[in-house]
Amino acid sequence: MIRVESLTFSVDKFRIDKANIHIAKGEYFVLLGQPGSGKTIFLECLCGLNTPEAGKIYINGKDVTNTEPRKRSIGYVPQDYALFPYLSVEKNISFGLRGQRLPSGEIKSRVEKNASMLGISHLLKRKIEGLSGGEKQRTALARALTIKPDVLLLDEPVSALDESTRDIVCMELRELQKELGITTMHVSHNLEEAFSVADRGAILRNGIFEQVGSPDDLLRKPKNKFVAKFMRCCNVFSGYAKGPGPEHNTTCVDVNGIEFIVPGIHHESMEFIVRPENISLQRDINLKTENPVTQIPVQLDRIINRGTYLRLDCSGKVPVVVYMQHNFFSKLGFSIGDKLSAAIQTQLIHCLNK
Amino acid sequence: MMHSKAMNENKNTGHVKQKLKTGASLFLILFIVSAFLGVAANVVEWEIMKKFSVFIMWTSLPCYFIFSMLYVSSKSNNLSGRFFSIVTFFPLVLFISLAFFLIITDAMYIDKDAVIKVLHSSFIRDALQLSIVTSVTTVMIALIFAIPMGYALSRYRFPGHLFADTIVDIPIVFPPLVAGLTLLVFFSETGIGRWIQEDLGLEFVFQPKGIVLCQFIVSASFAIRSIKSAFDDVDKRLENVALTLGCSRWGSFLRVSLPMASGGIMAGAILTWARAFGIFGPLMILVGSFRGRTEVLSTTIYLEQSVGNLEVALAVALLLIFVAIISLGTIRLLGGRALVKL
Numbered sequence: 001m002i003r004v005e006s007l008t009f010s011v012d013k014f015r016i017d018k019a020n021i022h023i024a025k026g027e028y029f030v031l032l033g034q035p036g037s038g039k040t041i042f043l044e045c046l047c048g049l050n051t052p053e054a055g056k057i058y059i060n061g062k063d064v065t066n067t068e069p070r071k072r073s074i075g076y077v078p079q080d081y082a083l084f085p086y087l088s089v090e091k092n093i094s095f096g097l098r099g100q101r102l103p104s105g106e107i108k109s110r111v112e113k114n115a116s117m118l119g120i121s122h123l124l125k126r127k128i129e130g131l132s133g134g135e136k137q138r139t140a141l142a143r144a145l146t147i148k149p150d151v152l153l154l155d156e157p158v159s160a161l162d163e164s165t166r167d168i169v170c171m172e173l174r175e176l177q178k179e180l181g182i183t184t185m186h187v188s189h190n191l192e193e194a195f196s197v198a199d200r201g202a203i204l205r206n207g208i209f210e211q212v213g214s215p216d217d218l219l220r221k222p223k224n225k226f227v228a229k230f231m232r233c234c235n236v237f238s239g240y241a242k243g244p245g246p247e248h249n250t251t252c253v254d255v256n257g258i259e260f261i262v263p264g265i266h267h268e269s270m271e272f273i274v275r276p277e278n279i280s281l282q283r284d285i286n287l288k289t290e291n292p293v294t295q296i297p298v299q300l301d302r303i304i305n306r307g308t309y310l311r312l313d314c315s316g317k318v319p320v321v322v323y324m325q326h327n328f329f330s331k332l333g334f335s336i337g338d339k340l341s342a343a344i345q346t347q348l349i350h351c352l353n354k
Numbered sequence: 355m356m357h358s359k360a361m362n363e364n365k366n367t368g369h370v371k372q373k374l375k376t377g378a379s380l381f382l383i384l385f386i387v388s389a390f391l392g393v394a395a396n397v398v399e400w401e402i403m404k405k406f407s408v409f410i411m412w413t414s415l416p417c418y419f420i421f422s423m424l425y426v427s428s429k430s431n432n433l434s435g436r437f438f439s440i441v442t443f444f445p446l447v448l449f450i451s452l453a454f455f456l457i458i459t460d461a462m463y464i465d466k467d468a469v470i471k472v473l474h475s476s477f478i479r480d481a482l483q484l485s486i487v488t489s490v491t492t493v494m495i496a497l498i499f500a501i502p503m504g505y506a507l508s509r510y511r512f513p514g515h516l517f518a519d520t521i522v523d524i525p526i527v528f529p530p531l532v533a534g535l536t537l538l539v540f541f542s543e544t545g546i547g548r549w550i551q552e553d554l555g556l557e558f559v560f561q562p563k564g565i566v567l568c569q570f571i572v573s574a575s576f577a578i579r580s581i582k583s584a585f586d587d588v589d590k591r592l593e594n595v596a597l598t599l600g601c602s603r604w605g606s607f608l609r610v611s612l613p614m615a616s617g618g619i620m621a622g623a624i625l626t627w628a629r630a631f632g633i634f635g636p637l638m639i640l641v642g643s644f645r646g647r648t649e650v651l652s653t654t655i656y657l658e659q660s661v662g663n664l665e666v667a668l669a670v671a672l673l674l675i676f677v678a679i680i681s682l683g684t685i686r687l688l689g690g691r692a693l694v695k696l
Binding site for chain 1: 589592594595599600609610613614
């Protein structure tokens with residue numbers, strides 16, 4: 001549905017360089033990246049608000065690289081919604097239809113249909129000033145959907161909402177997208193938001209797509225250190241392959257004098273990650289297990305309460321960060337300064353591309 | 355106990371504020387009524403009424419300012435805050451007092467004969483009409499230029515943008531007299547100027563068209579500056595959204611940028627009109643002041659005072675001020691948002 005081939009665009013010193021991406025019909029795609037990574041610029045290229053220097057953009061099989069924004073059949077919801085403050089909610093929603101010179105009856109029925117679909121029928125006569133964040137977001141979405149676009153482009157659509165509203169709105173967005181079957185690209189910097197809606201996603205860094213894949217792939221199989229760190233994996237290790245591991249298709253890797261058993265056959269230096277929730281902590285330093293496990297002696301240095309879980313920072317020859325549930329932590333009865341063993345199962349180690 | 359005490363204090367402060375506000379409003383009304391009565395009494399030569407009105411006027415004005423100043427300062431709950439309010443409010447008091455003082459001085463100087471002459475003189479009626487027609491025409495032409503220019507200066511960055519932006523402000527800075535002089539030299543000494551006047555038949559020197567040209571040169575900058583600021587304030591994303599919602603560039607401009615900038619456009623129009631309505635220097639040089647042809651209210655004042663009719667000159671000045679106040683008041687009431695911009 002959306003195909004981007006070798007898209008190049010630069011503004012001031014920033015450059016999107018030969019970006020390639022393909023989004024299937026009906027897919028909900030999330031473009032992730034830190035602020036300043038070029039997400040909005042890329043989205044504006046898709047909208048036709050930025051003209052690329054090179055490359056092609058296809059929407060619905062049609063080359064739209066040099067097509068005006070109004071002829072691309074896109075529904076665009078910019079960051080902070082950009083609602084027209086001098087118009088009522090109803091006039092905002094019908095803005096696109098009024099330009100098409102449709103009969104007033106049809107405009108009214110389409111506005112009412114979209115407003116009722118998004119639960120804002122009671123707001124139609126209201127002015128934009130005084131609407132809550134959620135109401136504004138729904139109005140902007142209704143305005144974009146009323147023109148029946150082939151593609152929906154959402155730029156940080158829930159970032160202006162509070163935490164509790166954000167979850168609900170994300171859920172509603174996903175349901176609405178499924179119901180309409182509309183191909184959607186959603187730009188965000190928030191992982192929870194992305195995971196709650198995405199079929200697939202991409203991580204953008206300084207105008208370059210670092211990785212494209214399912215949310216699970218991005219989380220558990222990052223291609224490089226940047227993606228791993230972006231997906232909040234703090235345990236990135238570098239070491240040297242010493243020789244074959246105890247099991248078939250494993251390698252012993254030396255990291256600061258600690259021997260890790262990592263999956264696959266490796267030679268020379270390498271990097272790998274372990275997600276913090278995949279590391280278990282125990283008091284017994286020389287625990288015997290059936291599965292190949294790497295054990296690292298550590299000392300618990302810091303406990304950070306993250307609300308739903310605890311982040312435990314451990315120091316040692318190889319420092320590690322562990323996420324642990326509150327109830328589990330209470331059962332184990334650890335305290336700061338305890339000498340512990342961090343156990344990592346080999347199959348939960350992911351090796352990064354060189 | 356403490357809570358109810360604080361509530362009582364708040365209630366009392368609220369009452370005091372309300373009383374101060376009412377007092378200030380009453381004194382303002384008293385001042386305006388007495389000013390009108392005083393001027394009217396002066397014109398009909400009713401001496402006792404005039405003296406009484408002047409007394410009321412000059413006592414109600416300070417009272418109005420004292421009450422207003424206390425009302426403004428009562429919004430702060432500490433001494434430093436109140437002092438700050440008074441210091442910032444005081445220059446306003448001085449300025450408005452000075453303006454009132456000058457207008458009232460004018461009004462008190464004129465006599466019955468001068469008013470009768472102004473009301474009955476066909477030349478002055480013609481001058482008033484020409485002033486209104488030329489200034490409104492100037493505003494129209496200025497807007498035709500200023501709206502696209504303001505948009506271009508606000509939206510496009512090009513080599514020499516700063517230079518262009520500065521050039522726009524030059525007519526605001528240089529003396530209006532220079533504009534008249536430059537235009538006179540242009541039309542009489544340069545080939546293009548003579549070609550426009552003689553071959554093209556567009557005569558400006560000593561012609562009513564010249565009035566509009568002078569007014570335009572001197573006042574259009576106000577419209578351009580104000581409209582540029584208004585477009586600066588229009589969020590570009592609104593225009594972008596309009597483009598994705600089926601608008602062309604023209605559509606986005608007409609349906610989004612223009613309505614969003616309407617306050618600034620109105621403000622620009624008011625400023626341009628005010629400047630165009632009152633200019634005098636360049637007109638005297640380029641078009642002169644021919645009775646019934648190129649005479650506008652501002653030049654009437656000069657002509658009358660130059661032949662010793664100071665009362666008539668001041669009566670015309672009052673007429674000019676009256677028309678200006680009525681027009682500005684009406685425009686501001688109609689376009690409330692322009693108030694914010696000015």
